[in-house]
Amino acid sequence: xxxxxxxxxxxxxxxxxxLIIRKDKPFNAEPHIQDLVKHYITPEKYMFVRSHGxxxxxxxxxxxxxxxxxxxxxxxxxxxxxxxxxxxxxMMAMQCAGNRRDGLHRVKHTKGVIWGAAAVGNTTFxxxxxxxxxHAVGVVSFKNDLHVAFESxxxxxxxxxxxxxxPLCKALDEFGDVLLAxxxxxxxxxxxxxxxxxxxxxxxxxxRSVKYLxxxxxxxxxxxxxxxxxxxxxxxxxxxxxxxxEEYWCKVPSIGEFNxxxxxxxxxxxxxxxDMNKFILSQGYALSGGGRGIQRVDVSNDNGExxxxxxxxxxxxxxxAHIWGWCLWTIQLEYKGYPIVCRAVDSAxxxxxxxxxxxxxxxLNNSWRTVNL
Ligand SMILES: Nc1nc2c(c(=O)[nH]1)N[C@H]1C(S)=C(S)[C@@H](COP(=O)(O)O)O[C@H]1N2
Ligand SMILES: [Mo]
Numbered sequence: 001x002x003x004x005x006x007x008x009x010x011x012x013x014x015x016x017x018x019l020i021i022r023k024d025k026p027f028n029a030e031p032h033i034q035d036l037v038k039h040y041i042t043p044e045k046y047m048f049v050r051s052h053g054x055x056x057x058x059x060x061x062x063x064x065x066x067x068x069x070x071x072x073x074x075x076x077x078x079x080x081x082x083x084x085x086x087x088x089x090x091m092m093a094m095q096c097a098g099n100r101r102d103g104l105h106r107v108k109h110t111k112g113v114i115w116g117a118a119a120v121g122n123t124t125f126x127x128x129x130x131x132x133x134x135h136a137v138g139v140v141s142f143k144n145d146l147h148v149a150f151e152s153x154x155x156x157x158x159x160x161x162x163x164x165x166x167p168l169c170k171a172l173d174e175f176g177d178v179l180l181a182x183x184x185x186x187x188x189x190x191x192x193x194x195x196x197x198x199x200x201x202x203x204x205x206x207x208r209s210v211k212y213l214x215x216x217x218x219x220x221x222x223x224x225x226x227x228x229x230x231x232x233x234x235x236x237x238x239x240x241x242x243x244x245x246e247e248y249w250c251k252v253p254s255i256g257e258f259n260x261x262x263x264x265x266x267x268x269x270x271x272x273x274x275d276m277n278k279f280i281l282s283q284g285y286a287l288s289g290g291g292r293g294i295q296r297v298d299v300s301n302d303n304g305e306x307x308x309x310x311x312x313x314x315x316x317x318x319x320x321a322h323i324w325g326w327c328l329w330t331i332q333l334e335y336k337g338y339p340i341v342c343r344a345v346d347s348a349x350x351x352x353x354x355x356x357x358x359x360x361x362x363x364l365n366n367s368w369r370t371v372n373l
Pocket of ligand 1: 050052094095096097152153154192205208211
């Protein structure tokens with residue numbers, strides 16, 4: 001569908017944001033990188049927005065969601081979900097798979113919105129557990145090859161509605177923390193973030209957290225949606241255009257959990273007016289997918305020759321079975337004339353890559369070295 005056929009005139013007004021707009025129709029925006037480290041819980045004004053079409057309107061708590069559980073089908077309004085199921089909370093990092101696409105785009109042309117390093121944020125969500133809702137429609141046990149597909153109400157540029165899926169075992173996992181969320185940071189979801197109801201899938205790329213939820217289907221295959229099958233996949237490096245991608249879409253797995261990531265937010269990469277050999281307080285974020293916490297963040301002021309270990313702030317370490325929230329880190333170091341760089345190690349020992357691994361869709365860039373061609 002071409003953009004000219006979709007109507008963006010009813011999109012929300014957005015005076016509350018302090019974001020850099022990467023694309024206005026559909027609306028895609030991220031904060032200034034140094035604003036990300038001002039708060040452990042990202043306030044809405046600094047929370048990136050990633051949309052693929054006009055923001056749906058006329059939705060409210062009487063909007064109903066259809067759940068096809070295989071044998072039973074049930075409908076719940078948002079209001080019923082709020083009152084009939086226990087309210088649960090999760091604090092989690094939401095990260096777009098395209099975060100830091102700019103780094104890959106410098107290597108070679110990529111397809112997609114050119115995000116900087118702030119298509120990520122850390123917020124709290126409240127809602128009911130998808131697990132409880134699936135139990136209520138009779139889905140209680142899982143086989144490994146079952147999936148839960150989500151569909152949204154909105155029209156996207158690429159296709160009719162936004163859709164995606166996750167494995168049923170993630171949805172039913174007692175410690176998976178997948179929610180049908182109606183609040184973010186203690187307030188009702190805003191229209192940009194999925195009002196009145198969205199899925200949130202902690203530890204997975206943002207693309208799986210479907211906003212404006214319309215239906216949930218338990219099925220024996222992944223979602224057939226464009227966003228599960230024709231996007232958010234790591235294509236081999238020899239693929240440089242849509243035509244070449246064609247033969248790979250059905251062969252390559254879709255991305256679920258994201259990889260280990262970190263970035264220096266202060267000083268921002270563009271600021272290089274520091275005094276030589278003077279100390280500065282550098283700050284940044286680090287996170288990993290799948291509930292893996294951050295074990296260590298190394299920071300270098302000499303282009304990766306030597307590394308120093310940063311001080312980590314990751315409060316969720318002590319409270320949950322899994323670590324869905326991000327880690328903020330700080331370190332005092334001398335400015336030596338090079339941009340400050342960092343690399344994180346997660347609890348499974350995964351280390352960030354040194355060089356960008358270019359892929360045509362520009363997803364999962366987590367390199368610590370910036371390549372300028
Ligand atoms: N319905 C719908 N859900 C969606 C999207 C969308 O465009 N439409 N974008 C997805 C992507 S790619 C990301 S990264 C997250 C972003 O969530 P946010 O806009 O609340 O930050 O929403 C996901 N869910
Ligand atoms: Mo995304």
